[in-house]
Amino acid sequence: MMLVWVLVLTALLASDVAGMNNSLELEVIPHHVDEPDVAERMCDHKWVYYPPLKSCFRFFCDKRSWTNAEVFCNNRPHSAHLTSVSSSAHNIFLKKMITAASKKNPETWIGLNDILRESTFTWIDGSIYTYRHWPNGGPNNLGNEDCVIINDRYMGVWNDISCLKKAAFICSYRRIND
Structure with missing residues (x-):
């Protein structure tokens, strides 16, 4: 599995250096001949599969308000949402995704908010x-x-900011077949 991530990150860095767009492009490279379900786990084009959550993720560098980013995610395949974060390993995965896609280490929206009730995050x-x-x-x-947001400049820690501010964002959806 580590080999797959090395190959994916290498492909991402190569596309960034070549001046291609900064959204994630997943190069499909067979890594286990004896693993027949690899193709079934793949995500839509330019989305990255995260096996522990059986979900697909994509970083978008377009700067949007939190609400506009969520609407954008909803209009993607599978009615995606701004991503949730379930563990330290998941947060590290997202931070690495941001770093691989953009050298600017942008502030990046996640789906956490306390819009409905102050200090009650959902x-x-x-x-x-x-x-x-x-x-x-x-x-x-x-x-x-x-x-x-995930603040990539500060080790991926989170920060609450105005929902009106424009930031990059990560959408995610759970694979239905998994």
Whole structure:
């Protein structure tokens, strides 16, 4: 499995250096002849499969408000959402995805918010909010900050910011067949 990620990241870096667009392109490279279900687990074009969650993810560098990013995700195949984050390993995967796709280390929307009730954070996709990756003192709600980004400049910690701010974003959807 590690070989697959090395090959994917190599393909991503090569496309970035060649000046191709900065959304993730997955190069399908067979890695296990004895694994017949590899093709069944693949995601749509330019989406990356994350086996522990049996889900597909895609980073978009277009800067949008949180609400516009969620609407954009909903209009993707499979009615995707801004991604939820379920564990430290998942957060690291997302941080690596952001770093591989953009050298600028952009602030990137995830689906966590407290829009409905202040200080009660929920995931837009309905996932249970158990894993947290806030910095000390966060979330701080300075100036009515209801939406959350992964801040790649600071080790992938989360930060609450205004939902109106424009940021890159990650959409995700769960594979139906899995």
